[in-house]
Amino acid sequence: MKDLREKIQNIFPKIQALRRDFHSHPELGFEEVRTANIVAKTLEGLGIEVQTGIAKTGVVGLLDTGKPGPTVALRADMDALPVKDAKKVPYASTVDGVCHACGHDGHTAMLLGTAMILSAMKNDFTGKVKFIFQPCEEQLPGGAKPMVEAGVLENPKVDNIFGIHLWTNYSIGKVGLKAGPLMAASDSFVIEIIGKGGHGSAPHQTVDAVVVASQVISAFQTIVSRSVNPLEPAVVSVGTLQAGYGFNIIADTAKITGTVRTFSEETRALIQKRMEEILKGITQAYNADYRFDYVKGYPAVINNEKVTEYVRQIAAEVVGEENVLNAEPVMGGEDFAYYLQQVPGTFVFLGAKNEEKGIAFPHHHPEFDFDEDAMAIGIELMVRYVLNNKNLKI
Numbered sequence: 001m002k003d004l005r006e007k008i009q010n011i012f013p014k015i016q017a018l019r020r021d022f023h024s025h026p027e028l029g030f031e032e033v034r035t036a037n038i039v040a041k042t043l044e045g046l047g048i049e050v051q052t053g054i055a056k057t058g059v060v061g062l063l064d065t066g067k068p069g070p071t072v073a074l075r076a077d078m079d080a081l082p083v084k085d086a087k088k089v090p091y092a093s094t095v096d097g098v099c100h101a102c103g104h105d106g107h108t109a110m111l112l113g114t115a116m117i118l119s120a121m122k123n124d125f126t127g128k129v130k131f132i133f134q135p136c137e138e139q140l141p142g143g144a145k146p147m148v149e150a151g152v153l154e155n156p157k158v159d160n161i162f163g164i165h166l167w168t169n170y171s172i173g174k175v176g177l178k179a180g181p182l183m184a185a186s187d188s189f190v191i192e193i194i195g196k197g198g199h200g201s202a203p204h205q206t207v208d209a210v211v212v213a214s215q216v217i218s219a220f221q222t223i224v225s226r227s228v229n230p231l232e233p234a235v236v237s238v239g240t241l242q243a244g245y246g247f248n249i250i251a252d253t254a255k256i257t258g259t260v261r262t263f264s265e266e267t268r269a270l271i272q273k274r275m276e277e278i279l280k281g282i283t284q285a286y287n288a289d290y291r292f293d294y295v296k297g298y299p300a301v302i303n304n305e306k307v308t309e310y311v312r313q314i315a316a317e318v319v320g321e322e323n324v325l326n327a328e329p330v331m332g333g334e335d336f337a338y339y340l341q342q343v344p345g346t347f348v349f350l351g352a353k354n355e356e357k358g359i360a361f362p363h364h365h366p367e368f369d370f371d372e373d374a375m376a377i378g379i380e381l382m383v384r385y386v387l388n389n390k391n392l393k394i
């Protein structure tokens with residue numbers, strides 16, 4: 001183990017440089033051309049077989065030990081966010097309005113570091129490793145689904161998969177994991193209320209879309225509070241309401257958008273049904289009409305019990321048992337869920353907050369940053385995940 005840590009420390013300057021390079025040149029989802037190029041070149045330089053252009057900008061590397069054993073997949077996402085970087089650091093974004101505000105630059109660098117270590121340790125394990133660098137995690141429909149559809153979990157067939165998210169909700173040195181549901185299914189909706197416009201002084205000749213929309217939004221608040229089982233976590237949030245033309249004009253239409261987060265398919269279906277019933281009832285009562293577009297986003301991230309237990313043991317050896325946390329489920333979505341629907345695996349949170357270094361901003365914040373030392377821990381977790389994998393019985 002000491003030996004492995006030394007190896008990681010030796011390559012760490014390279015990993016940090018890669019991360020900072022990605023950070024200063026962020027690319028949005030499905031536009032990760034520069035990043036994907038660097039990923040492919042780095043993997044090729046390690047003698048790893050590389051496929052590019054999967055689901056537009058995805059890259060997959062295959063490391064074959066030549067000995068029979070499991071095929072293990074490790075995944076990183078490469079995309080940045082449409083956020084203006086507000087950090088004062090030498091590696092700040094050079095692209096106006098685009099920033100790696102979620103740590104995916106770190107995920108990409110960490111997985112490259114893992115490839116560097118494992119390609120030099122081919123004699124120390126068996127089987128194959130697939131390094132999956134996917135595009136566009138941040139925006140629907142996401143990069144994971146088309147990657148899976150393109151067959152990244154086949155040829156050779158992946159036996160199990162592991163993913164890490166750098167996490168500034170936890171301090172550096174902590175690892176959070178959980179078997180079962182970890183992250184929510186995240187759906188979105190667009191609603192149009194169709195009324196009848198007219199003069200603000202003659203409401204009796206109109207169907208006021210603003211009034212109907214307000215009733216709908218208020219009634220939506222009862223879905224979670226009155227219709228969903230109180231032991232089931234769920235969120236229904238209206239994010240935007242747009243309507244109207246002027247102070248003396250009654251609006252003919254109103255547009256409502258929002259998001260729904262759930263952990264079970266039953267609750268997910270129930271909420272969609274209740275939304276439709278409320279829309280139907282309220283618009284009918286006010287002589288209005290509606291259009292309802294419910295867009296299913298990423299499914300819930302459901303971690304496999306045995307793989308999670310396996311990672312728990314590895315994490316305990318890497319950071320100490322007292323630093324392995326039972327992760328609280330979060331309402332955020334993650335398209336790693338699509339891989340988990342196909343093969344057993346686990347997704348974990350890797351502590352990356354460091355108050356002493358002033359690194360404590362939440363994900364997606366304009367000043368988001370993470371403690372780069374977390375990447376060394378992430379690499380060690382992934383390397384060990386592969387080295388011991390033949391002992392993982394699922």
Ligand code: NI
Nearest residue numbers: 102103104137
């Ligand atoms: Ni993220």
